Amino acid sequence: MSQQSSDPCASSAIGRTIVELRRAVGWSQTRLADEFSKVSGQPCTRQDVSRWECGKRTPRLRTLRALAAALQVPVQILEWSAVHRRTFVTDIAATAIAPVVASDLVLNGFEAALTTSAPDIDQWRETLTAYGHDYMSMGAADIRRRLTSDLVLLQRQADRPELWGIAAKLMTLYAKTFPGSDGVKAVSWYRMAARAADRSEDTDTRVWVRGRAAIALGYEGAALRVADQLAAEALALDDRPSLGRLNAVMGRAHVAAIRGDRRTAVALADEGHRIHDRVGSHEQASDYAVPHWRRNVDLSMLLARLGEERGAVEAQEVARRELPPELPRFATHLEMHRGLMMARAGDQAGGARYARAALDKLPPEKHSLSLRMLLDEIQRGAGAT
Structure with missing residues (x-):
């Protein structure tokens, strides 16, 4: 469900985002663990949530998607972000979105480019x-x-x-x-x-x-x-x-x-x-x-x-x-x-x-x-x- 961080004591930007989103909906770590388990079908404990939030473990991509579903936010909030872009996404990353590995960002970017239809101005x-x-x-x-x-x-x-x-x-x-x-x-x-x-x-x-x-x-x-x-x-x-x-x-x-x-x-x-x-x-x-x-x-x-x-x-x-x-x-x-x-x-x-x-x-x-x-x-x- 998650992979061990190379530095279990390192702070985690993605962890801070999970904390902010959890607090925004007024949930405890135990509540988030329960909701995650319902969405993903995988067991999850308060300790798992704590490890993600404090940066002791880095969630995999599928875990991020289940977290996004549990918190009822678009998965991009957790997936997109962290690469420094020359657009206003840079500023979003600096203020509201957590970083993930570049390969996931590139993958999602190409997927969006292939599937997103022309914008509907209305x-x-x-x-x-x-x-x-x-x-x-x-x-x-x-x-x-x-x-x-x-x-x-x-x-x-x-x-x-x-x-x-x-x-x-x-x-x-x-x-x-x-x-x-x-x-x-x-x-x-x-x-x-x-x-x-x-x-x-x-x-x-x-x-x-x-x-x-x-x-x-x-x-x-x-x-x-x-x-x-x-x-x-x-x-x-x-x-x-x-x-x-x-x-x-x-x-x-x-x-x-x-x-x-x-x-x-x-x-x-x-x-x-x-x-x-x-x-x-x-x-x-x-x-x-x-x-x-x-x-x-x-x-x-x-x-x-x-x-x-x-x-x-x-x-x-x-x-x-x-x-x-x-x-x-x-x-x-x-x-x-x-x-x-x-x-x-x-x-x-x-x-x-x-x-x-x-x-x-x-x-x-x-x-x-x-x-x-x-x-x-x-x-x-x-x-x-």
């Missing part, structure tokens, strides 16, 4: 739309696991501009599953998404991807120089009102607020208001849309950072009235903004307690990285970067 459009909806309510770990597999598949098929546009938007969403504060993973993916968008040859896509990255980083208060740069690129590409331009403007507003440039932040917020009046979305629950309620969630955060309590409270009240009930994560954002305002007003301990209580009411599987980073911001002192 199907990819539907996939993109589904992810836009799912992101609004699913946790970061679940989104990342699913997207990893789809990005590997799309990488093989991206042979025309429209597919590069779809890939760029999916990569932007994938980047959001990593905290921008780590300085590497999220930023690398946002930059890769911008390059993919350029291959789409579509100006709207190029602007949207950069603007979405800018506001994501700005809202998180992370990688501010990169947020400002991507926003500037978006604004330089096209001066027409669009959701991409709106996101770029508001991303810059957050950067200015965090840096203490109140005048610029307010001016940019006013510009964002004018743009939204022209291009605001009717779609209510998609990461690719900016309806009125979502605009007010963002405005609430910005004004809380600026210490504009009255304006922030007004934005929160508007957002609460219009917020779809199936999106409780955003209601948590609004509650935590109140904690941020308390901290800005001088009650840092009280603000942190209020924000923590609001986050604790949301089921952990619904948490987003933005919420966790917002709590960190409140706890260390509002506006600190």
